[in-house]
Amino acid sequence: MKGSPRILFIVILMLGLAVVPLLADYFDEPFYTVMFSRMLILSIGAVSLNLILGFGGMVSFGHAVYLGIGSYMVGIGTLHAVEDGIDWMANGFIQIALAIVFSAITGLVIGAISLRTRGVYFIMITLAFSQMLYFVAVGNEKYGGDDGLSLYMRSDFNGLINIANDNSLYYLNFVILLFSLYISHRIINSRFGMMIRGAKSNEQRMRAIGFPVFRYQLVAFVIAGTLCGIAGVLSANQTEFVNPSVMHWTHSGDLIIMTVLGGLGTLFGPVIGAVAFLFLEEFLSEITEYWQLIFGPMLVLVVIFARGGIDGMLVGLDKWWHKLSSHSEKETG
Amino acid sequence: MNWILLLEQTLNGFQFGILLFLLAAGLTLIFGIMDLINLAHGSLYMMGAYFAATFTSWTDSFLLGALLAVPASMIFGMLVEMIALRTLYTRNHLDQVLATFGLILFFNEFVRLIWGPIGLDIPLPEVLNGSVDLFFGIRYPAFRLVIIAVGILVAFLLYLLVSRTKLGMLIRAGASNRQMVSALGVNINFLYTLVFGLGAALAGLAGLMAGPIMTVEIGMGEGILIITLVVIVIGGVGSIKGAFVAALLVGLIDTVGRSFLPDILGLFFSNDVADTAAPAISSMLIYLLMALILAIRPQGLFPPKGA
Numbered sequence: 001m002k003g004s005p006r007i008l009f010i011v012i013l014m015l016g017l018a019v020v021p022l023l024a025d026y027f028d029e030p031f032y033t034v035m036f037s038r039m040l041i042l043s044i045g046a047v048s049l050n051l052i053l054g055f056g057g058m059v060s061f062g063h064a065v066y067l068g069i070g071s072y073m074v075g076i077g078t079l080h081a082v083e084d085g086i087d088w089m090a091n092g093f094i095q096i097a098l099a100i101v102f103s104a105i106t107g108l109v110i111g112a113i114s115l116r117t118r119g120v121y122f123i124m125i126t127l128a129f130s131q132m133l134y135f136v137a138v139g140n141e142k143y144g145g146d147d148g149l150s151l152y153m154r155s156d157f158n159g160l161i162n163i164a165n166d167n168s169l170y171y172l173n174f175v176i177l178l179f180s181l182y183i184s185h186r187i188i189n190s191r192f193g194m195m196i197r198g199a200k201s202n203e204q205r206m207r208a209i210g211f212p213v214f215r216y217q218l219v220a221f222v223i224a225g226t227l228c229g230i231a232g233v234l235s236a237n238q239t240e241f242v243n244p245s246v247m248h249w250t251h252s253g254d255l256i257i258m259t260v261l262g263g264l265g266t267l268f269g270p271v272i273g274a275v276a277f278l279f280l281e282e283f284l285s286e287i288t289e290y291w292q293l294i295f296g297p298m299l300v301l302v303v304i305f306a307r308g309g310i311d312g313m314l315v316g317l318d319k320w321w322h323k324l325s326s327h328s329e330k331e332t333g
Numbered sequence: 334m335n336w337i338l339l340l341e342q343t344l345n346g347f348q349f350g351i352l353l354f355l356l357a358a359g360l361t362l363i364f365g366i367m368d369l370i371n372l373a374h375g376s377l378y379m380m381g382a383y384f385a386a387t388f389t390s391w392t393d394s395f396l397l398g399a400l401l402a403v404p405a406s407m408i409f410g411m412l413v414e415m416i417a418l419r420t421l422y423t424r425n426h427l428d429q430v431l432a433t434f435g436l437i438l439f440f441n442e443f444v445r446l447i448w449g450p451i452g453l454d455i456p457l458p459e460v461l462n463g464s465v466d467l468f469f470g471i472r473y474p475a476f477r478l479v480i481i482a483v484g485i486l487v488a489f490l491l492y493l494l495v496s497r498t499k500l501g502m503l504i505r506a507g508a509s510n511r512q513m514v515s516a517l518g519v520n521i522n523f524l525y526t527l528v529f530g531l532g533a534a535l536a537g538l539a540g541l542m543a544g545p546i547m548t549v550e551i552g553m554g555e556g557i558l559i560i561t562l563v564v565i566v567i568g569g570v571g572s573i574k575g576a577f578v579a580a581l582l583v584g585l586i587d588t589v590g591r592s593f594l595p596d597i598l599g600l601f602f603s604n605d606v607a608d609t610a611a612p613a614i615s616s617m618l619i620y621l622l623m624a625l626i627l628a629i630r631p632q633g634l635f636p637p638k639g640a
Contacts, residue, residue, distance in 0.1 A: 053427075059426060059427050059430065061430065113624050113627060113628060116627065116628070116631050117627060117631045119426060120364065120370050120426055120570060121566060121570065121627075121631070121632075123370065123426060123430060124370075124562045124563070124565075124566050125566065125623070125624075125627065127559060127562060128559065128562065128563050128566070128620050128623055129620065129624075131559045131620070132616075132617050132620035132621075135613065135616035135617060136613045136616075136617060138613075138616070139612035139613030139614075139616055140609075140613055141609060141612075142609065249555075249559065250434075250555075253430075253431075253434045256427075256430070256431065256434075257431060257434070260427070260431055290442045290445065290446050291442075292438040292439065292441065292442040293439060293442040293443060293446065295435070295438055296435040296436060296437070296438035296439030296440075296442065297435065297439055298435070299431060299432065299434065299435030299438070300417055300432045300435040300436065300439075303421075303424075303428045303431045303432040303435070304420055304421075304428075304432065307428075
């Protein structure tokens with residue numbers, strides 16, 4: 001007997017995600033399409049965070065900022081399109097392009113300052129920068145301030161896809177998730193990715209070999225930010241609402257939890273983590289209003305006992321399975 | 334410019350800085366000695382305020398309530414350390430961040446369960462409720478003066494504790510070389526719990542003093558936690574002196590900036606621009622200060638020796 005329960009699980013998960021809207025329509029429960037849509041969007045965010053956190057060892061505690069930037073591109077864009085008649089600002093392609101540009105610039109500035117530091121300093125500085133941008137959004141009365149903006153309509157993709165329909169938006173999210181997984185896969189297996197991973201395990205050695213570690217890490221930081229910026233565009237379209245809380249520091253914390261819960265430094269870990277996180281939230285809040293009373297200690301226990309996250313458990317399952325199958329082969333052969 | 338307002342805001346900034354120092358001192362000690370980054374420090378601040386609110390309503394006296402709340406926060410902090418945090422000392426910072434983040438979620442919900450979702454007020458006694466005439470004809474709230482006085486007293490006591498007592502010697506030794514301290518036969522686990530309790534008592538003190546000025550509510554510790562993190566980063570993580578200087582600096586810049594930035598911007602731009610930009614920029618000021626200081630000195634203003 002060969003095979004791997006872990007790969008089987010991941011394949012089933014991805015196939016399952018691919019058919020969610022069909023099943024939801026069949027059972028007439030459109031709520032699930034929306035819920036899983038959120039999972040996909042946060043998966044993209046977690047996949048992007050995993051690039052720097054999981055593979056690069058850079059504990060960025062401000063990743064939700066890029067979700068915010070992407071969201072505000074949509075919010076501000078549709079606001080101007082509707083109120084001032086600037087049509088191109090409601091165009092989804094342009095919004096994504098702007099989200100990429102602004103996320104990249106933000107990532108460049110935050111990264112250039114934060115990456116000069118290490119360890120706890122890095123964590124706190126990324127956190128502080130995200131809080132700073134959060135306050136910029138809160139203080140900006142023109143674009144809703146604390147209350148945020150309600151979207152008049154979702155982004156317009158030149159009629160190529162009409163995401164006013166929840167199912168189309170779901171598949172747009174799904175395709176972009178696949179795209180970010182592909183990008184992620186290509187990056188971590190490239191020379192660049194090797195370098196980033198090398199710097200995680202021994203930065204001094206990488207520098208001694210002659211790699212400009214800072215520059216490479218900065219590029220990784222920017223790439224992760226832009227990917228998450230795209231997720232922000234999708235997120236605003238999903239909720240049809242933009243407000244500063246999307247970049248609140250606890251939301252950055254949620255992204256870290258998803259990544260760690262799924263499995264740091266694995267390709268599909270963040271997807272598993274995001275799905276598991278939102279399921280837990282949904283499930284626990286169904287049981288009790290005080291669901292965080294359970295979720296908080298659970299998080300502490302996961303950190304203390306399950307270090308590889310869910311993917312780590314699956315790897316353990318794989319090992320057990322291989323041992324089991326080699327045993328049975330010996331017995332039969 | 335209005336000089337009386339400027340003086341008043343300077344005092345307010347000083348008072349905010351003192352609160353920040355009480356939080357930052359504990360946080361930076363805990364980091365310096367245990368190498369633990371504790372995001373739940375803001376929760377200890379919140380617990381201090383809730384303890385004080387409860388004890389004040391039980392005893393009908395703010396003073397008694399406050400005197401009971403400090404040891405209660407200390408015991409609470411020591412319990413948290415013994416139950417949840419002890420296993421985290423050897424872990425990496427990511428694990429610590431996550432676990433203490435989990436604790437924040439837990440404490441917020443715990444408070445909501447026990448005290449309910451609505452915020453509480455801490456009533457002040459008559460003596461503290463009024464205002465006092467200061468120099469130049471400034472009237473200033475008595476309670477805020479008390480905060481400043483208590484804060485300075487505590488800072489002084491903390492200085493004596495750290496520099497003049499045996500415990501302080503152990504704390505300093507622990508901060509510069511943990512392994513050596515435990516190798517010399519000091520009960521390091523007990524020292525850790527004690528230091529954590531001390532930090533919790535300081536955070537609780539800050540919380541109970543902030544309670545009457547702001548409302549006592551769930552999540553009150555989170556906003557101030559992030560500013561405290563900025564303080565200890567600016568001051569140099571692990572340094573109490575750095576925490577003190579940075580706390581006052583941040584408190585002053587934040588408070589004075591908020592009230593005078595519209596005027597200052599108004600000198601250069603139209604009133605319209607100044608009014609819209611000022612709130613956003615004034616809440617950015619301390620982070621800009623942090624970025625500036627880190628660009629020049631990545632280790633903060635007063636990095637502890639041997640770190």
